[in-house]
Amino acid sequence: TNLRKCMESLLPVSELSVLLFTPQSFRSCLIILMSDSKVTVHFINRDGEKITAKASPGDSLLDVVINEDLDFDGFGACEGTLACSTCHLIFDEEMYKKLGPVTDEEMDMLDLAYGLTETSRLGCQICLTKSLEGMVARVPESVADIRQTKDGSA
Numbered sequence: 001t002n003l004r005k006c007m008e009s010l011l012p013v014s015e016l017s018v019l020l021f022t023p024q025s026f027r028s029c030l031i032i033l034m035s036d037s038k039v040t041v042h043f044i045n046r047d048g049e050k051i052t053a054k055a056s057p058g059d060s061l062l063d064v065v066i067n068e069d070l071d072f073d074g075f076g077a078c079e080g081t082l083a084c085s086t087c088h089l090i091f092d093e094e095m096y097k098k099l100g101p102v103t104d105e106e107m108d109m110l111d112l113a114y115g116l117t118e119t120s121r122l123g124c125q126i127c128l129t130k131s132l133e134g135m136v137a138r139v140p141e142s143v144a145d146i147r148q149t150k151d152g153s154a
Helices: 002-010 061-067 093-098 104-110
Strands: 016-019 031-033 039-044 050-055 088-090 120-122 135-138
Touching: 039 061, 050 061, 104 120
Parallel strands: 039 135
Antiparallel strands: 016 031, 039 050, 088 120, 088 135
C-alpha cells in the first residue's frame, strides 16, 4: 500500500530497527529509526511568512503542522483520514516530482481543494524522508472547509 511504500522509502529495511503499521491511520507514518535525524521543512503561510520546522523522517506534513502547533486556520480538519482537503499544500515543480505518485483517493480530495494547482498535494499523504530536506510547502490563501466560507470567515 501507499503507507508501506512511504515507510520503506525512508531507509533500507536493514537500517530500520522497528517498522510498525496501523491499519486505521493514514496520517501517522510510525517507525522507530536507529538514528534520530531530523528533516527541515519550510512552510510559507497565508501571509507569505516563512515558518521553519524540524521533524522526524516518517512524519507526515500534517503531523509536522500539528506537532509544531503551527497556526494554519482550518488545516487538517479530518485529522488525516482522507475525508477533506484542508491540509492542501502547494510545492514547486522540482519538489513535487520527489513526492511520489498521487493515489486516486488523494486526487478525489484534491478535486475539492481551494486554489488547486498542478503541484498540489495533501499534507497528510506526504511522509518526510531525508531526500525532502529543506522542502518548501506553501499553504493556499484559503481552505475548502464546510465549517467556513471561502474567505476564511465563520
